[in-house]
Amino acid sequence: xxxxxxxxxxxxxxxxxxxxxxxxxxxxxLFLVIMEGAYMKTKNQMxxxxxxxxxxxxxxxFALGVASGIVMEFQFGTNWATYSRFVGDVFGSALAAEGIFxxxxxxGFLAILVFGxxxxxxxxHFISTILVAFGAHxxxxxxxxxxxxxxTPAGHHIVGVGDAARAEIVDFWQVLFNPSFLDxxxxxxxxxxxxxxxxxxxxxxxxxxxxxxxxxxxGSMKIGVVIAVVASILQLVTGHSSANxxxxxxxxxxxxxxxxxxxxxxxxxxxxxxxxxxxxKVTGIEIPGLLSFLISWDASEPxxxxxxxxxxxxxPVNLVFQSYHIMVAVGMLxxxxxxxxxxxxxxxxxxxxxxxxxxxxxxxxxxxxxxQLGWFTAEVxxxxxxxxxxxxxxDGLSASVGSGQVLLSLILFTLIYILLFTxxxxxxxEKIKAGPEKFELKEGHMA
Amino acid sequence: MSFDLNTIWFALVGxxxxxxxxxxxxxxxxxGLHLFTKTDKERRIMLNAIGPVWDGNEVWLVTGGGALxxxxxxxxxxxFSGFYMAMMLLLVGLIFRAVAIDFRSKRESKTWRQFWxxxxxxxxxxxxxxxxxxxxNIAWGIPLDSDFEYAGRFVGLLHPYALLVxxxxxxxxxxxxxxxxxxxxEDELQAKIRTWVNPAIxxxxxxxxxxxxxxxxxxxxMADNLKEFPPxxxxxxxxxxxxxxxxxxxxxxxxxxxxxxxxxxxxxLLALFGIGMYPDLIYSNPVAANxxxxxxxxxSDKTLTIMLVIAILGMPLVIAYTSSIYWIFRGKVKLxxxxx
Numbered sequence: 001x002x003x004x005x006x007x008x009x010x011x012x013x014x015x016x017x018x019x020x021x022x023x024x025x026x027x028x029x030l031f032l033v034i035m036e037g038a039y040m041k042t043k044n045q046m047x048x049x050x051x052x053x054x055x056x057x058x059x060x061x062f063a064l065g066v067a068s069g070i071v072m073e074f075q076f077g078t079n080w081a082t083y084s085r086f087v088g089d090v091f092g093s094a095l096a097a098e099g100i101f102x103x104x105x106x107x108g109f110l111a112i113l114v115f116g117x118x119x120x121x122x123x124x125h126f127i128s129t130i131l132v133a134f135g136a137h138x139x140x141x142x143x144x145x146x147x148x149x150x151x152t153p154a155g156h157h158i159v160g161v162g163d164a165a166r167a168e169i170v171d172f173w174q175v176l177f178n179p180s181f182l183d184x185x186x187x188x189x190x191x192x193x194x195x196x197x198x199x200x201x202x203x204x205x206x207x208x209x210x211x212x213x214x215x216x217x218x219g220s221m222k223i224g225v226v227i228a229v230v231a232s233i234l235q236l237v238t239g240h241s242s243a244n245x246x247x248x249x250x251x252x253x254x255x256x257x258x259x260x261x262x263x264x265x266x267x268x269x270x271x272x273x274x275x276x277x278x279x280x281k282v283t284g285i286e287i288p289g290l291l292s293f294l295i296s297w298d299a300s301e302p303x304x305x306x307x308x309x310x311x312x313x314x315x316p317v318n319l320v321f322q323s324y325h326i327m328v329a330v331g332m333l334x335x336x337x338x339x340x341x342x343x344x345x346x347x348x349x350x351x352x353x354x355x356x357x358x359x360x361x362x363x364x365x366x367x368x369x370x371x372q373l374g375w376f377t378a379e380v381x382x383x384x385x386x387x388x389x390x391x392x393x394x395d396g397l398s399a400s401v402g403s404g405q406v407l408l409s410l411i412l413f414t415l416i417y418i419l420l421f422t423x424x425x426x427x428x429x430e431k432i433k434a435g436p437e438k439f440e441l442k443e444g445h446m447a
Numbered sequence: 448m449s450f451d452l453n454t455i456w457f458a459l460v461g462x463x464x465x466x467x468x469x470x471x472x473x474x475x476x477x478x479g480l481h482l483f484t485k486t487d488k489e490r491r492i493m494l495n496a497i498g499p500v501w502d503g504n505e506v507w508l509v510t511g512g513g514a515l516x517x518x519x520x521x522x523x524x525x526x527f528s529g530f531y532m533a534m535m536l537l538l539v540g541l542i543f544r545a546v547a548i549d550f551r552s553k554r555e556s557k558t559w560r561q562f563w564x565x566x567x568x569x570x571x572x573x574x575x576x577x578x579x580x581x582x583x584n585i586a587w588g589i590p591l592d593s594d595f596e597y598a599g600r601f602v603g604l605l606h607p608y609a610l611l612v613x614x615x616x617x618x619x620x621x622x623x624x625x626x627x628x629x630x631x632x633e634d635e636l637q638a639k640i641r642t643w644v645n646p647a648i649x650x651x652x653x654x655x656x657x658x659x660x661x662x663x664x665x666x667x668x669m670a671d672n673l674k675e676f677p678p679x680x681x682x683x684x685x686x687x688x689x690x691x692x693x694x695x696x697x698x699x700x701x702x703x704x705x706x707x708x709x710x711x712x713x714x715x716l717l718a719l720f721g722i723g724m725y726p727d728l729i730y731s732n733p734v735a736a737n738x739x740x741x742x743x744x745x746x747s748d749k750t751l752t753i754m755l756v757i758a759i760l761g762m763p764l765v766i767a768y769t770s771s772i773y774w775i776f777r778g779k780v781k782l783x784x785x786x787x
Binding site: 059060063064066067068070071073074076077078079081082084085087088089090091092093095096097098099100101103104105107108109110111112114115116117118119120159163166168169170172398399400401405408409412416420423427430437 | 498499500502503505506508509510512513514516517518520521523524525526527528529531532534535537538539541542543545546548549550553554594596597598601746747749750753754757758761762764765768769772775776783784785786
């Protein structure tokens with residue numbers, strides 16, 4: 001099989017697997033701060049038990065994130081050596097900064113979070129929780145800086161020609177705050193908060209349905225609803241601004257997201273559809289002029305379409321179109337669920353409506369789907385470029401690695417990840433079934 | 448030797464990997480020794496001795512890798528792609544290690560625990576061996592073409608010298624791990640571990656002497672810098688003293704000092720390796736002209752400067768919280784409800 005395809009499949013598969021975990025760590029990190037903060041303020045033992053339960057879940061998720069994350073750092077070098085040579089001067093700094101500033105913070109203080117209940121004062125424990133949550137967010141910042149630079153490169157110049165060409169930093173702050181960074185990081189953060197919120201809602205709803213750990217479940221669920229409402233509505237805002245940045249800086253990606261072919265014409269928005277890439281036609285339901293309107297508040301404003309780009313400069317259209325549309329649909333559904341939950345809370349029926357609790361149990365999957373498809377849209381939509389406009393994906397591969405080797409490693413990762421995922425679900429299920437432990441307050445120190 | 452940015456970054460990347468070897472070294476070594484204890488309780492104590500710190504220790508590798516990528520992208524690209532299958536095996540080792548530590552005590556089942564015990568031990572030894580093999584190859588030299596691409600095959604990486612360095616690394620980490628465990632355990636388990644320490648030291652010394660002889664015999668360029676700058680001879684001397692000091696401290700019951708001696712010996716070994724390589728980063732064999740060094744493999748001065756600022760801001764913080772974590776979890780391991 002083709003080396004480029006295999007390398008892309010391997011990277012996509014391993015990053016997709018990895019990305020199941022960090023959004024949950026980021027989202028749950030926020031929850032831990034709120035829960036332990038509530039305990040610090042009220043000294044209500046329920047919040048203490050709640051924090052301890054979620055810390056255990058957090059630690060399990062974190063372990064999988066670490067194990068699958070180290071693969072990512074290696075893979076730039078193993079499979080994309082030419083790319084690494086090209087971007088190292090710019091991209092490497094972000095990765096190194098992530099290690100120095102975020103990973104040490106996260107992994108160091110996680111030890112106190114998990115093992116330090118009896119070793120440190122409650123205040124120190126709480127500060128550690130804040131630092132872990134901060135570290136989780138901070139590491140996302142550096143990764144999204146690096147990835148955004150691939151989407152909208154800035155603050156660099158190209159030195160050398162041909163195979164020896166590489167990007168070098170000119171202005172660090174321009175690299176950091178490249179045009180898409182702020183919008184994309186807020187989009188990623190809200191996606192992560194949604195992942196955390198619906199995870200908490202799901203587990204809490206499960207307990208309520210089983211009539212177990214009821215106080216714990218109600219308490220967790222209330223916090224979950226608040227975060228779910230805030231994050232889901234803000235996600236609409238960050239999603240809109242992210243799309244506008246794409247429109248400005250990556251017109252071919254935007255055109256693929258809506259399968260907008262005409263070279264320059266007002267564009268509509270499809271609610272759903274299917275793209276025939278041969279005929280360059282979309283079958284589906286379209287709201288005319290809406291895309292133009294969303295970009296420039298004018299429904300008749302022309303939008304650059306795919307025909308403005310040579311066929312070899314276009315991303316795969318239907319894949320990007322479907323990923324994007326399903327992501328948006330799921331996002332809307334999440335807003336709806338969050339609002340229903342808030343409404344039911346207000347009317348006092350949230351903890352009693354069984355059908356809705358069932359829906360919430362399964363809602364945990366939705367942010368995961370949306371997060372995965374969001375990255376699909378971003379990364380497949382960037383094709384055929386590995387660094388937008390500067391380096392093509394096919395030119396970024398490792399020269400000394402053969403397709404047989406990649407096939408072998410891909411099979412290896414597939415087997416290991418299937419095993420890990422099965423065990424993760426199994427252990428998570430056991431932890432949830434075991435439920436929160438009750439810790440009695442002792443005189444003088446915590447539990 | 449001139450103290451330009453490139454040399455500073457050579458030293459800084461070296462320090463990160465040295466931090467990794469000192470810290471993750473003892474928990475990799477603990478993994479290697481894991482199966483020597485038989486009861487569940489003893490294994491749990493061993494595991495919890497590294498419980499709060501192993502994850503942070505591994506971050507030194509991640510950050511070292513990131514720093515290598517940023518400061519010397521050519522080296523990162525050439526070595527990671529050139530050692531493709533070895534790197535994949537290392538990843539498998541590191542993944543299994545991480546989940547083995549985390550999963551092992553989550554269920555009571557004997558088979559479950561046995562499976563993860565073996566995974567933990569095998570993956571720890573495998574990871575140490577591969578790290579050593581990589582170092583051995585970097586010093587011995589690998590075939591690089593004029594584009595600095597690796598022009599050999601996977602089997603080519605497994606020559607006797609590289610394997611010898613690999614085994615020496617395993618031996619070093621097991622010695623280091625045994626001494627760490629001595630410090631963290633008490634009573635019968637400690638008495639048992641005490642009987643491991645001397646054989647571990649002797650095994651390491653044999654490997655070390657063999658490696659040194661092979662190095663001087665087959666890759667004498669590794670000693671050039673020492674010859675050119677004789678005061679550096681203090682390093683092998685310090686190393687010998689540090690190793691000799693370990694049994695003395697243990698005999699006097701001062702385990703913490705024994706552990707510091709062991710740390711000093713790991714640091715001295717890494718420093719010797721670095722000095723031997725300088726200014727090369729990957730030695731090219733047979734065409735020495737294609738070697739990657741701190742100049743032809745480096746990022747721009749601008750990036751090296753930015754990175755230096757990041758390091759100056761970040762490293763004091765890293766050292767501050769690493770030491771506070773070690774301080775908080777000092778003393779003998781006691782199992783409780785939050786243990787592994």
